[in-house]
Amino acid sequence: MAEVNNKQIVLKDNIGAGSPKESDLITRVSKINLNVPVGPNVILVKNLYLSCDPYMRSRMSKYEGRYVESFTPDQPIVGLGVAKVLDSGDEKFKKGDLIWGLTGWEEYSLITNAHAHGLFKIEHTDVPLSYYTGLLGMTGMSAYAGFYEVCAPKKGEFVFISAASGAVGQLVGQFAKLLGCYVVGSAGSKEKVDLLKNECGFDEAFNYKEEEDLVAALKRYFPEGIDIYFENVGGKMLDAVLANMRIHGRIAACGMISQYNLEKPEGVYNLTQILHKRIRIEGFLVTDYYHLYPKFLEMILPYIREGKIKYLEDTAEGLESAPAALIGLFSGRNVGKQVVVVARE
Amino acid sequence: MAEVNNKQIVLKDNIGAGSPKESDLITRVSKINLNVPVGPNVILVKNLYLSCDPYMRSRMSKYEGRYVESFTPDQPIVGLGVAKVLDSGDEKFKKGDLIWGLTGWEEYSLITNAHAHGLFKIEHTDVPLSYYTGLLGMTGMSAYAGFYEVCAPKKGEFVFISAASGAVGQLVGQFAKLLGCYVVGSAGSKEKVDLLKNECGFDEAFNYKEEEDLVAALKRYFPEGIDIYFENVGGKMLDAVLANMRIHGRIAACGMISQYNLEKPEGVYNLTQILHKRIRIEGFLVTDYYHLYPKFLEMILPYIREGKIKYLEDTAEGLESAPAALIGLFSGRNVGKQVVVVARE
Incomplete structure (x- = not known):
């Protein structure tokens, strides 16, 4: 049975006003079985790159009327990332596909309702994969x-x-x-x-x-x-x-x-x-504008290939560095897009 | 020589913050000769109805960067009104035309640059003329x-x-x-x-x-x-x-x-x-939307004729009542559109 460790970044509890602290996030190790077939509309992914975004601050609090829901305490927090599909019960994705979209802050994620989740299949891999957490995401x-x-x-x-x-x-x-x-x-x-x-x-x-x-x-x-x-x-x-x-x-x-x-x-x-x-x-x-994604790629990919777009990433290595990377965002520590590398492939 | 009295409402001086007072406006009587031919692009009008509008508060002060210019002290203040053309040097208007647009708070006005001034010729007179200070203006x-x-x-x-x-x-x-x-x-x-x-x-x-x-x-x-x-x-x-x-x-x-x-x-x-x-x-x-005026009339005139639009006017009789009417606007005294009747024809 291919049960493996699954390192996770978990929110201790919803926080109030004030700056979030690294200690609001806990790193823990769960287990996940990679060999159990996923059900319909579920995909199992290995997370490669995670994106740290300012809007995630809102999700750490328990507020009403926000455009995003609050993170659930004691669960891995959720954010945008690039991942590799290990198993798929969703017709839109197949094993080996690279995707970007909402995933968990953990090594492996089971994404339910993958289709509705707004996951995008990555079609162009001649540009750095991590770009899909930001420039191409x-x-x-x-x-x-x-x-x-x-x-x-x-x-x-x-x-x-x-x-x-x-x-x-x-x-x-x-x-x-x-x-x-x-x-x-x-x-x-x-x-x-x-x-x-x-x-x-x-x-x-x-x-x-x-x-x-x-x-x-x-x-x-x-x-x-x-x-x-x-x-x-x-x-x-x-x-x-x-x-x-x-x-x-x-x-x-x-x-x-x-x-x-x-x-x-x-x-x-x-x-x-x-x-x-x-x-x-x-x-x-x-x-509200994701329907324009193909039009956007058509514009941006040539710019990237011709070196006309300068894009800086601030890379944190390893999932264990993720809490500091996210918290640093709110004190302006990062220069450019803050990315966490969970695994490179 | 048809020199006649021309009663005018004049701004004493540009005012600062705070509520404007009736005493900020002075009523005085000048003379005007109605028989001197007007020059090119000038029209001479007899003012019939004047409109009291909230934006006029801004013009009483001397501010920079407003969307309207300040009123000039010791000159008749300017506002929207309905008037009758007595003489015209502008090809767009002829003697006897009824018009609405920017005119002076006085009995008779010489409007220069009438064309550029955004004056509209009144085409439909089966509705109350005063409506062109408001509902139809x-x-x-x-x-x-x-x-x-x-x-x-x-x-x-x-x-x-x-x-x-x-x-x-x-x-x-x-x-x-x-x-x-x-x-x-x-x-x-x-x-x-x-x-x-x-x-x-x-x-x-x-x-x-x-x-x-x-x-x-x-x-x-x-x-x-x-x-x-x-x-x-x-x-x-x-x-x-x-x-x-x-x-x-x-x-x-x-x-x-x-x-x-x-x-x-x-x-x-x-x-x-x-x-x-x-x-x-x-x-x-x-x-910015005056180009839609014909489209607006097309919609609103049938509503008015069919009695589907309720439109209230708060009428002040005589130019001498104009200062109180205007100042009353800022204390919420009026109910409905505040109009000053200078003359009915």
Whole structure:
């Protein structure tokens, strides 16, 4: 009987406000039998790469009315990953297939309702497999949908991106540059600012922690105002952006990471600018745009092969490093997409 | 020489924050010669009806970055009105035409650049002329554009309207009912609440001044949440609405009257709901939609003729009553569209 160890990352209990801690997550070893045939609509996978994403913070708490459900205490947490199918009871997948989508933070996962789960079969393997946790997965699709679909950008427009060195922000900036926009990003360290300017081709970037007056900082970089704001931060930054928007400006709200750990969110005061400047703010969730995935791949794969997209990964080796990798996300420790390597094949 | 008296309402000086007062406006009598031929692109009009609109508050102050310019001190203030053309140097208009659009708060106005000024010739006179200051003018177009174009409503959706007894709010509610939506409005007095329920056909209405907890009040009227919010108020009401929105909800921001007189606007705290519920908020200005005016008339004129639209006017007689009428708007004195009758023909 091929019962093997199955290392898992488990949530101790749903947490309240405040920064999550590594100790909120427990590493334990369960057993799993790899030889029991899976039932209909179930697949057994070996997890290869796991993605650390900001939205996972919400799932650690027990909140009502969120767009994702809370993690279940004492169960492996769930996130996006790349995995190899070991056995399949789902007609869409077969043994040996590589897939990306929602899986468990463990070495092996039984994924029930695989079809409905939004798993994608990986068809192109001439690019790094880990990219499907980000650039070729939800991260890339978020940047694509948020920028092209929500922001409706035009060549020459003025684009600002907060948390720009994050996985989605870097991509949005590069998409905007490829379209011929003027692009400025904010980030939280000199290292990240340098990355944006020197590696990602942003026109400008600044460290928001060094700016006493965010309204003035944005005015400096956008003397004529901002056409498009790709919002990852919320709170004070959103307020400062509102004061600097141009008429018919668009704000795609992808995240508001500055607000997730607060007991009470920050107030935003400049909302009358929505009227004065006829601004559109739109929150979006990438899953609403997954039908565009083939169109996205058609655009992005040539860019990747031609080296036109700079994509940085911050790789943590081994499932045991996963808690630190995830928690680090909320203190801005990572540079680029945070990936956990569970196994390389 | 037909020099006649020309009574005028003049702004004493641009005002700061706080409620405007009647004494900020001065009534004076100038002279105008009605027999001097007007130059090219100029028309001379006799003003018949003037419209009091909330946005005029902004023009009384001297602010930068507004969507309208400040009123010029010691000059007649400017607003929407219905007028009769006495002489025309503009090919689009001829003597005897009735028009609606921007005109001066005075008995007679010389309108320069009439063509560019966005004046509309009145073609249908089987309905009350005063309606062109509101229902058939900017008010009606605001309701039409904001509801149909910005909110993209569907039959059966849950619609909330703040300042619902105002000119635009009443109409939006009726459009929503005609489409088959569930409609609730808020207003600031029992009289207004009764009007909404008994005259305008709203499903429900409530007096926001009697609600200690706006979030709870909205939850009571919308146990399943709000699909569409027609925003006239801003601040605390917007915050409470955000907490009650449904997934893919839409907010059309037409005004934020609660914020105009504040030294510092109120903070709004629930903006992360934009993400959680994938909400779209969009500020709009009716002038961006004036190309739809013929389409709007096509819809609204039959409704008016068939008595399917309830439209209330609050009429002040004589130009000398205009300052009180305008100032009353900001304390919620009026019920329905505030019109000043300068002359009936």
